Amino acid sequence: MKIVKLVAVAVALVPAALAITYSTDANACGMSIRMDSTPQKPTPVQSIANAEKALENGQNLAAAKAVLANFPKVRVATAGANPLETRALRVFALAVVRSNGSVNEKTAGFPSGGNEWTPTANLEWAVQSIREIDAKRPNDPTVQADLGEALSKLPHGRKESMTILQGLAQKDLMGSPHAYAALAKLRSDQGDAAGAQAAIKRCEEMSKTPGVCRPATKVASPATVAAKA
Amino acid sequence: MRSRRPLAVTFVRGAWGLTLAAVLAGCPSKPKPDPAAKEAPPPSATPLAPAEAAPDPARGKELVLTFQCNRCHDGTGHPAAADNKHCVHCHKKIVDDRFEAPAASIARWKPRVKELADAPSLEATNKRLTRTWVTRYLLQPSDLRPHLHQFMPRLPLTPSDARDVAAYLVPDVDPPAAAAPAELAGADLGKGRQLLETKGCGSCHVFTGVAAIPSSAPPPMDGKQFARGHTLAPDLRFVRERMTAAKVIAWLEDPKAVVNDTAMPKPALSKAEVKDVAAYLLTAELAAAPPRDEPARLPVLTRKVTFKEVDEKVFHRTCWHCHSEPDYAIGDGGPGNSGGLGFKPRGLNLSDYNGIAAGYVDDKGERASVFAKDDQGVPRLVRALLARHDEERGAETGPVRGMPLGYAPLSAEEIQLVESWVAQGRPR
Numbered sequence: 001m002k003i004v005k006l007v008a009v010a011v012a013l014v015p016a017a018l019a020i021t022y023s024t025d026a027n028a029c030g031m032s033i034r035m036d037s038t039p040q041k042p043t044p045v046q047s048i049a050n051a052e053k054a055l056e057n058g059q060n061l062a063a064a065k066a067v068l069a070n071f072p073k074v075r076v077a078t079a080g081a082n083p084l085e086t087r088a089l090r091v092f093a094l095a096v097v098r099s100n101g102s103v104n105e106k107t108a109g110f111p112s113g114g115n116e117w118t119p120t121a122n123l124e125w126a127v128q129s130i131r132e133i134d135a136k137r138p139n140d141p142t143v144q145a146d147l148g149e150a151l152s153k154l155p156h157g158r159k160e161s162m163t164i165l166q167g168l169a170q171k172d173l174m175g176s177p178h179a180y181a182a183l184a185k186l187r188s189d190q191g192d193a194a195g196a197q198a199a200i201k202r203c204e205e206m207s208k209t210p211g212v213c214r215p216a217t218k219v220a221s222p223a224t225v226a227a228k229a
Numbered sequence: 230m231r232s233r234r235p236l237a238v239t240f241v242r243g244a245w246g247l248t249l250a251a252v253l254a255g256c257p258s259k260p261k262p263d264p265a266a267k268e269a270p271p272p273s274a275t276p277l278a279p280a281e282a283a284p285d286p287a288r289g290k291e292l293v294l295t296f297q298c299n300r301c302h303d304g305t306g307h308p309a310a311a312d313n314k315h316c317v318h319c320h321k322k323i324v325d326d327r328f329e330a331p332a333a334s335i336a337r338w339k340p341r342v343k344e345l346a347d348a349p350s351l352e353a354t355n356k357r358l359t360r361t362w363v364t365r366y367l368l369q370p371s372d373l374r375p376h377l378h379q380f381m382p383r384l385p386l387t388p389s390d391a392r393d394v395a396a397y398l399v400p401d402v403d404p405p406a407a408a409a410p411a412e413l414a415g416a417d418l419g420k421g422r423q424l425l426e427t428k429g430c431g432s433c434h435v436f437t438g439v440a441a442i443p444s445s446a447p448p449p450m451d452g453k454q455f456a457r458g459h460t461l462a463p464d465l466r467f468v469r470e471r472m473t474a475a476k477v478i479a480w481l482e483d484p485k486a487v488v489n490d491t492a493m494p495k496p497a498l499s500k501a502e503v504k505d506v507a508a509y510l511l512t513a514e515l516a517a518a519p520p521r522d523e524p525a526r527l528p529v530l531t532r533k534v535t536f537k538e539v540d541e542k543v544f545h546r547t548c549w550h551c552h553s554e555p556d557y558a559i560g561d562g563g564p565g566n567s568g569g570l571g572f573k574p575r576g577l578n579l580s581d582y583n584g585i586a587a588g589y590v591d592d593k594g595e596r597a598s599v600f601a602k603d604d605q606g607v608p609r610l611v612r613a614l615l616a617r618h619d620e621e622r623g624a625e626t627g628p629v630r631g632m633p634l635g636y637a638p639l640s641a642e643e644i645q646l647v648e649s650w651v652a653q654g655r656p657r
Binding site for chain 2: 083084086087139140141142145171172173174175176177201202205206207208
């Protein structure tokens with residue numbers, strides 16, 4: 001009976017002992033800084049914001065992973081149906097574009113649902129997705145710059161890309177260094193060295209990520225074009 | 230006090246910031262004659278042009294909704310705007326811990342919203358103000374309440390709109406001007422001044438243009454009422470422009486009989502004393518208001534200015550609340566993006582780099598850059614910040630509206646920062 005009582009007292013004291021030994025305050029140099037005892041899982045909004053940040057910093061795969069973790073079916077998302085999902089769709093599509101079609105579910109470590117995305121098919125999907133966002137957000141230069149950038153990666157999209165990006169640049173409405181880099185490449189390919197240089201200059205002024213403005217861009221070959229999943 | 234420190238950095242400017250903007254592009258700002266430099270005539274001495282059509286109060290009532298006066302003011306004769314559109318109610322809820330949001334968010338917002346947690350009620354405007362003054366104030370709002378952080382925003386009202394709104398708020402036609410109102414006959418100005426000094430008026434009100442009123446104990450009221458009264462107390466300099474003698478007397482006799490929830494306490498004054506105070510308010514000799522100089526234009530900085538710095542010090546601190554992107558923030562993006570307060574949707578998103586670069590929707594419905602230079606070589610974004618200074622000093626302004634709408638102008642240093650960033654090619 002005595003042992004049972006002893007055990008009961010000991011059990012009752014466990015929470016108090018834990019509370020004493022595990023403080024939520026971190027003491028440093030006599031100062032206390034409150035710490036969260038349980039790390040907070042980022043909300044979907046925070047996750048997508050982080051994905052956008054990763055994309056901006058050139059971490060395309062990390063951006064895609066963050067999107068897929070919250071929207072595993074982002075490939076079939078309808079642009080404009082849900083603001084956060086639309087943002088996720090944009091990030092994923094641009095991660096595909098900026099990786100020249102190499103980022104996909106498989107490379108990000110997520111189930112691909114049996115779809116094998118060739119770079120070209122992936123880029124075609126990205127262009128189509130950004131077009132859908134553009135249709136839902138007409139007259140938005142940010143989306144138009146994304147579309148121009150995406151189209152520049154496909155041989156059949158270059159003419160349209162040039163029209164879009166030239167128009168935005170002339171009106172000084174482009175805030176994406178990637179779009180300026182794409183414009184520089186297009187102008188360079190057309191033999192417009194001065195125009196290319198001007199675009200590179202703008203790109204460098206607004207880019208935080210080294211290497212964005214003078215990329216060794218590979219254009220996807222028009223070989224295998226898989227259907228959109 | 231913002232009117233005395235026009236270039237001072239204001240801590241939080243949430244959102245409305247408007248003012249009439251004005252200098253014609255290409256023309257240098259020309260200060261208008263300072264209306265306070267001469268003895269201000271009573272309101273009815275400056276009637277509207279006689280050829281103008283009679284104002285339409287019914288249209289005025291509709292316009293009150295069009296311009297969304299009920300997003301800030303109570304007593305508009307319309308239901309208050311929904312909480313998610315009502316700036317004052319929303320801010321008040323946050324300040325009072327009644328807003329449903331995580332505690333951490335509330336704590337972050339609180340210091341930034343307290344300034345827009347009150348606005349004067351429009352209830353019984355007819356019993357307090359003259360129609361002429363209301364019309365003029367709607368068209369060219371000025372800094373009326375020295376302790377209130379925000380300003381009445383300059384809405385896109387035409388003179389006809391302003392007349393109709395004023396006729397709705399003040400149905401009674403102003404009485405003809407009288408050099409010596411009969412109501413004040415026999416009043417003693419010296420006694421009026423003495424009463425202002427001893428009855429606690431100076432604890433809330435300032436009266437620029439006369440010797441400073443010392444602060445004395447106000448009539449008994451609770452702390453909350455005092456704080457509200459202090460915040461909303463107008464500069465008594467403007468009484469003669471805003472009110473008739475009869476309205477001043479009625480107000481001083483019993484403010485709550487005029488506006489039930491006013492924070493103005495009933496002063497302990499006899500009828501004769503009310504007359505003395507009213508006479509002093511309406512006829513004491515006023516010194517000219519100090520001229521407000523053109524803001525200093527500081528040279529473009531030679532050190533590198535990044536977007537991060539400008540965003541932290543200006544865009545996110547001042548502009549973002551009215552110019553954000555609905556898909557990226559709670560709410561509708563603010564009146565500076567999706568429209569409101571009578572403004573068209575301009576699609577201007579100042580919440581991130583790409584958004585700023587994407588410009589705004591112009592009057593033709595086309596996108597235009599906020600960095601486009603006017604014929605003086607000033608980028609539109611900078612012009613808007615300068616125009617706010619022009620508005621505050623009563624100078625003519627051009628087609629660009631002053632920003633921040635309804636808030637004090639940015640300091641010369643803040644404008645310099647924005648201008649430097651633009652001049653350096655807007656580095657990220």
